[in-house]
Amino acid sequence: xxxxxxxxxxxxxxxxxxxxxxxxxxxxxxxxxxxxxxxxxxxxxxxxxxxxxxxxxxxxxxxxxxxxxxxxxxxxxxxxxxxxxxxxxxxxxxxxxxxxxxxxxxxxxxx
Amino acid sequence: xxxxxxxxxxxxxxxxxxxxxxxxxxxxxxxxxxxxxxxxxxxxxxxxxxxxxxxxxxxxxxxxxxxxxxxxxxxxxxxxxxxxxxxxxxxxxxxxxxxxxxxxxxxxxxxxxxxxx
Numbered sequence: 001x002x003x004x005x006x007x008x009x010x011x012x013x014x015x016x017x018x019x020x021x022x023x024x025x026x027x028x029x030x031x032x033x034x035x036x037x038x039x040x041x042x043x044x045x046x047x048x049x050x051x052x053x054x055x056x057x058x059x060x061x062x063x064x065x066x067x068x069x070x071x072x073x074x075x076x077x078x079x080x081x082x083x084x085x086x087x088x089x090x091x092x093x094x095x096x097x098x099x100x101x102x103x104x105x106x107x108x109x110x111x
Numbered sequence: 112x113x114x115x116x117x118x119x120x121x122x123x124x125x126x127x128x129x130x131x132x133x134x135x136x137x138x139x140x141x142x143x144x145x146x147x148x149x150x151x152x153x154x155x156x157x158x159x160x161x162x163x164x165x166x167x168x169x170x171x172x173x174x175x176x177x178x179x180x181x182x183x184x185x186x187x188x189x190x191x192x193x194x195x196x197x198x199x200x201x202x203x204x205x206x207x208x209x210x211x212x213x214x215x216x217x218x219x220x221x222x223x224x225x226x227x228x
């Protein structure tokens with residue numbers, strides 16, 4: 001089945017760019033997702049990318065997909081303190097009904 | 112995006128009692144809803160997939176008699192934690208898919224913090 005891995009922690013200064021990385025195992029994944037979770041809250045969908053795309057940009061967010069290496073990244077430009085949260089990448093499991101989540105990357109943005 | 116409302120956001124109950132958590136899709140029909148459990152500083156663990164009008168599909172290791180799921184309509188799924196114990200204390204999150212979107216995007220509720228004392 002699908003397995004999704006992420007680094008656990010990232011610390012950046014306000015105004016810098018943040019890059020959060022994710023690897024997955026199922027090459028048939030059609031869509032890949034990035035979610036944000038703030039403390040004590042549910043998950044908020046940030047963006048997604050279709051598997052036939054290499055890059056998607058949405059305001060400060062840029063998603064890069066390397067299908068050959070099964071590597072997904074989320075770049076946040078001009079990172080703000082309000083971006084501090086846990087970021088999860090997710091990929092559909094076989095059959096596409098359910099999503100498999102990575103371990104989550106805790107982003108800490110310092111002033 | 113679509114809205115999923117989860118209620119209550121926080122509940123404290125005594126050991127041995129049952130607690131019901133509701134998950135509603137407010138502006139779309141969700142034939143499939145998912146229930147997750149999240150331990151502190153950990154990822155989401157899928158507990159079960161709830162399909163409208165049929166029995167839920169439970170993940171390995173999840174007791175179906177303890178975590179009762181009902182998906183009676185296209186906009187409502189409920190999770191009932193029966194005979195709750197302190198080890199059931201956790202953050203429970205539901206999500207639902209909007210099939211009209213044409214892909215597997217899932218929207219999440221706000222989560223329910225369950226504390227069993």
